[in-house]
Amino acid sequence: MLVIALACVVGYVANQVLQAKSSLEAAQASVTQIQSQLSSLDVSALSASATDFAGHAHDAATYTNDPLYKLAEIVPVVGPNLTAVRELSGSLDSIGSQVLLPVVDFSKTLTPASLKPVDGKLNVALLTSGDATLASADAAIVANVATISAIPTDGTVSQISSAKTQLVTALGKAHTEIGTVRSTVATVQSMLGMNGPRHYVLAFLNNAETTGLGGGPASLSMLTVDNGAFALTDHASSQDFPLTDGPVRDIDQNVKNIFGTGVVSTLNWSTARPDFPTAALTIQAFWQKYKGGTVDGVISIDPIALSYLLKATGPMTLTSGEQITADNAVPLLLHDIYLRFPPLDIETGSDAFFKDAAATVFSGITSTSADPQTLIDAVNKGIDSGNILAWSPIPAEQKLIASSPLQGVLPTDNAKSTLVGTYFRDVTTSKADYWIQSHVDLSTDVCTNPTNPTFTETVTLHSTMTVAESETLPRFVVGGNFGGTQVSTEVYIYGPVGASTGEQVAGTTSVSAAVRSSASDLGRPVARFLVNLKPGETNTVTASFSGVGGVYGPPVIQTTPMMNTTTTALTAAGCK
Missing domain, CATH: 3.40.630 (Aminopeptidase)
Structure with missing residues (x-):
């Protein structure tokens, strides 16, 4: 009878171990999904995965917190493994309930409606609540890292000691990431006048x-x-x-x-x-x-x-x-x-x-x-x-702005994209750019010749102003400097980072254009032109650049945000 009883106990404990193992593996699968969903900010899917993780972790803790399971921990050789699994399961359960679920529950409140101003005011209580949630989650992470680090794994199978190491590493990364997010929240709080107007x-x-x-x-x-x-x-x-x-x-x-x-x-x-x-x-x-x-x-x-x-x-x-x-x-x-x-x-x-x-x-x-x-x-x-x-x-605030196109700066290298920019400045002292149409044509072999790429950009300006408009509209509108007889525009073509300026040609379709100079700015070569347009006139300028060997991303054309959108054409063999 004693043998039968022992066999039953062993079988029961073995079943608990298998159930716990299955739950832990399911929790691990949820972690993989959670990491992907955090990157894509898929809040709906994240909520479901977090709930799955918490449920599986809780199941594992329940299976290993059984009295007979604990009794089996006194068995030599096997016991230390069982103890380590139980304590790891308990920490995972704590992480699910004290870290993951509260953070996911808060993320559900961050909807477009909750972020919209109401009667001229943002719901800044969201930031306060979010920071408190993150602080509580971080405290739980720190406590669990200490608990997990103290779990003895000497004499346990390699899978257990490896799982312990992976969990401590993952929690350390989460601690760092939460610190970064809380720092960002603090910056946003200051920008929104929560620490003074x-x-x-x-x-x-x-x-x-x-x-x-x-x-x-x-x-x-x-x-x-x-x-x-x-x-x-x-x-x-x-x-x-x-x-x-x-x-x-x-x-x-x-x-x-x-x-x-x-x-x-x-x-x-x-x-x-x-x-x-x-x-x-x-x-x-x-x-x-x-x-x-x-x-x-x-x-x-x-x-x-x-x-x-x-x-x-x-x-x-x-x-x-x-x-x-x-x-x-x-x-x-x-x-x-x-x-x-x-x-x-x-x-x-x-x-x-x-x-x-x-x-x-x-x-x-x-x-x-x-x-x-x-x-x-x-x-x-x-x-x-x-x-x-x-x-x-x-x-700290400019660093936050610099993570988006809000910053309004040119890239400092060509790695992600090879930007060639064309920018205009009115020197007519007018509001005459209402009539200006512009086109930029860029040709480059950068995708087939990254060791010595060339870039040629042609910029075309056209004035749709009529002679009648130039003669009858107020000088404030058509131009104080020339009284409507012409519109004068400076053209600045910025080449790729590290390139040098080659040939510059002005006035290919009209005599009323000139090369001003070449220069360097923001780590880029700059070709400068002055284009003068009489009513109805079209003018073209061209600049070429030579690049040095290096890493080049796909070519990109950037232009001044004009009232009449600048049309562009890109010819780049071998580029996707």
Whole structure:
């Protein structure tokens, strides 16, 4: 009978071990799924996998926490293995219930609807709650690492000691990742004014007077953020910033050689260089010098991005009763408004209109009932197209911005993509880029000849302005410098990183173009041209570059965000 009883006990314990092994293997399979779903941010699938993991881990802990199982732990040789499995199962159960499930439950609350402003305020309580959840999860991870590390595995089979090592390593990585996320949350909390009000200059760029980043900041507003609540607290136009006081800050002489001293002494030219941190530092300096106060960051947006947002929100009604819509925002803000006033009143009249439009649209966006995901998609479209940019003087915040196209900087190498950029600057002192159409054609052998690649870019500009328009429209619109007789545009072609400038040709279809110079900026060769277009005229300039041997990603064309989208053509044999 004793033998039979012992056999039954052994069989029972063996069954518990097998059940525990099966549950642990299922939990391991869930971990693999969880890692994939975390990378893809698939919250729905992640929730199911986390629940599976927690259930399997709990089952394993239950099977190994049985009295007969514990009794078997006193058996020599076998016992230490059983003890180690039980303690590892208990820690996995703790991780499932104290770490994974709480974090996943919180992630379910991060929906587009919960992230949307309501009555001009974000739900910042989400950040506080999320940080508390992560802190609790991290504390549980640290405690479990200590517990698991103390589990004796001497004399156990190799699979158990290996599982212990893998679990400690995985938890260590999770601890590091949670620390990174909590640091990001703390940065976002500061940016949203949860540690005191923050002040950001909103620069509204005018694409009808083109500069490298899209247009000069014709209208500016101060955005104050206090504990997640947004408000416009001040406003200025470019006319509020003198042109004759000299530079508002120091800048590298090479930048002044390329773009002129106006890049730091004329607000409208602050965005000439295709590098938003350069522009933002200058805009910050202008505001602090002439308006006062502290600028905690700069955000730029143009009417093109605004049209994307209005498509998501629907039309908005201005103080005058007029509606601004996705369809009319660009022509209204970049052309039509200038024709509503007598020539002497254009600047003051349009400035007042822009101030009203900024306040109306800002209020509408921060209190809209639009579908949250549609609104988020519209914002992302503006960011990806370069029509929305941001900068912060605080390193931790700028580091966060630098993880997206918001930063508005050129790549520092060619590894991911081989970017060739074309940027324009109006020197007509006009709003005449309303009539400018542009095309960029890039030819390269970089995918078949990475040891000595060549790049040839041809830029074509065409003016659709008629002679009648040039003669009858206000000089403020068609150009103060030339009175409508021509539109003058500087063209800056930036070659790949590390390349050198080759042949430059100007005026292949018209005599009214010239090579200005070649230079180097941001680690890239720069070919500079001046193109003058009479009404109806077309002009073409061409620059070539030679690259050195190295790693080259697929060729990419980048251009200034123009009112009339620049068309592009890429010829690159061997490229996918």
